[in-house]
Amino acid sequence: xxxxxxxxxxxxxxxxxxxxxxxxxxxxxxxxxxxxxxxxxxxxxxxxxxxxxxxxxxxxxxxxxxxxxxxxxxxxxxxxxxxxxxxxxxxxxxxxxxxxxxxxxxxxxxxxxxxxxxxxxxxxxxxxxxxxxxxxxxxxxxxxxxxxxxxxxxxxxxxxxxxxxxxxxxxxxxxxxxxxxxxxxxxxxxxxxxxxxxxxxxxxxxxxxxxxxxxxxxxxxxxxxxxxxxxxxxxxxxxxxxxxxxxxxxxxxxxxxxxxxxxxxxxxxxxxxxxxxxxxxx
Numbered sequence: 001x002x003x004x005x006x007x008x009x010x011x012x013x014x015x016x017x018x019x020x021x022x023x024x025x026x027x028x029x030x031x032x033x034x035x036x037x038x039x040x041x042x043x044x045x046x047x048x049x050x051x052x053x054x055x056x057x058x059x060x061x062x063x064x065x066x067x068x069x070x071x072x073x074x075x076x077x078x079x080x081x082x083x084x085x086x087x088x089x090x091x092x093x094x095x096x097x098x099x100x101x102x103x104x105x106x107x108x109x110x111x112x113x114x115x116x117x118x119x120x121x122x123x124x125x126x127x128x129x130x131x132x133x134x135x136x137x138x139x140x141x142x143x144x145x146x147x148x149x150x151x152x153x154x155x156x157x158x159x160x161x162x163x164x165x166x167x168x169x170x171x172x173x174x175x176x177x178x179x180x181x182x183x184x185x186x187x188x189x190x191x192x193x194x195x196x197x198x199x200x201x202x203x204x205x206x207x208x209x210x211x212x213x214x215x216x217x218x219x220x221x222x223x224x225x226x227x228x229x230x231x232x233x234x235x236x237x238x239x240x241x242x243x244x245x246x247x248x249x250x251x252x253x254x255x256x257x258x259x260x261x262x263x264x265x266x267x268x269x270x271x272x273x274x275x276x277x278x279x280x281x282x
Contacts, residue, residue, distance in 0.1 A: 001042050003031075003146070003180040005063035005104075006053075012061055015053075016042035017179055022053040029065045032232035035129050035145045039182060062102040062177050063127075065232040070097035072152060072169065073219060076212050076238025083246045092214045092222060095165045097152075097236070100282070103173040108274030110255075112155050112171045117252025118273060121152035121239035122197035122205050122261035124189060126216050127180055132229040140220040143229070147186050149178035149261045149269035150236050151197075156245045156252070172282040177234075178261075178269040186265050190215055193264040195240055200257055207240020 002017040008024045014031035016023040023045045025031055031038050045052075064070070074093035075081040081088055103109065111118055129145025152175065159168025186193070189209040197205035214222075219235060244251040253259060253273045262268040 001039060001182045001185070003042070003063055003182075004058075005061040007059040007061060014038065014063055015058070016045055017055065018045070020055045021047060022055050022058045023049065024051055024053070028063065028232075032065050035231055060104045062099070062104060063180055064099055064102065064234060066099065067230065068099050068232045068234060069229075070099060070102065070175070070234045070236065071095075071223060072097055072236040073214065073238040074165065076214055077207055077240045078211065078213060079207070079241035080239055080243070081213075083241045083243070088213060092219050094223070095169060097175055098170055101170045101172065102175040102177060104176055105178055105269045105271065107173060107176065108272045108278055109153055109171075109173045109176070110274050110276050110278035111253070112158070112279075113276055115155045115157050115252075116250070117244075117254050118171070118174065119154045119156050119244045119252055120197050120199065120204065120259050120261075121154060121243060122195055122263070123150050123152060123239045124148075124193065124195065124209060124237045124263060124266070125150035125177055126235045126237060128220070128229045128233040128235070129183075129231055131231070132220055132224045135221055135224050137215075137217045137221040140217040140224065143220050144183050144216060145231070146180045146182040147189075147266060148180045149263050149266045151176050151259060151261050151269060151271055152236055152239060153253070153259075153271070172279045176269060176271045178267055181266050189237070193266070196262045197242065198260045198262070199251075199253065204244070204251075205240055205242035207242070209237070211240065212238065
């Protein structure tokens with residue numbers, strides 16, 4: 001089953017997605033309070049169930065509650081660490097995104113002022129489905145409710161100002177997410193999903209999740225030793241090699257470009273790059 005967030009009935013709702021049809025389920029906070037229960041209900045829906053919408057008529061928004069933490073993993077593929085001249089880390093390199101930086105597919109993303117462009121980072125996002133506190137890797141296996149495509153669009157100049165990456169990773173609308181696909185339809189990332197990124201139709205990344213240094217259960221376990229994860233929290237699992245800033249000359253996204261992230265079983269996330277004045281929407 002696939003899910004998206006939509007503006008509905010005066011608020012943000014979770015909705016089941018079946019082809020081009022959208023079924024509003026519940027306000028997003030209610031959905032994440034019992035995601036597995038809502039999944040059972042979603043599986044029974046048909047076009048005769050009432051309240052169905054055409055996807056084209058819905059305004060899509062990120063399927064995350066206001067309380068969500070978005071934890072991103074850097075340098076989680078050996079080849080990506082190598083292309084940036086980083087050593088393979090002993091522990092996951094973690095940094096945070098605020099939910100205000102998130103967006104959805106086909107929403108234009110502005111290049112921040114002072115940046116030569118934005119860099120692409122196609123990756124898989126994992127959504128936490130239950131409370132996780134001080135768990136080992138084995139027990140964290142079933143903590144994921146589902147996965148989606150994600151593009152960790154990065155302002156490299158801002159990222160490199162200090163050793164902390166927060167500024168460069170939180171530009172307006174720079175965290176587009178695709179529809180959430182339930183874990184039972186995706187399987188274990190360690191079995192391998194191909195992650196491909198294209199810019200204006202040219203392939204720039206082609207990696208596989210089996211090459212991750214740290215698995216999703218290992219990342220969840222590590223985080224949970226320090227702070228409790230809650231339903232609706234998101235873990236962005238890292239990007240494979242092929243980013244733009246390491247190229248000669250550097251290749252960064254400009255207004256008018258289109259970047260696509262295509263991942264097996266998760267679909268294709270399409271993001272147009274727009275002019276700086278688009279920041280007025282933030």
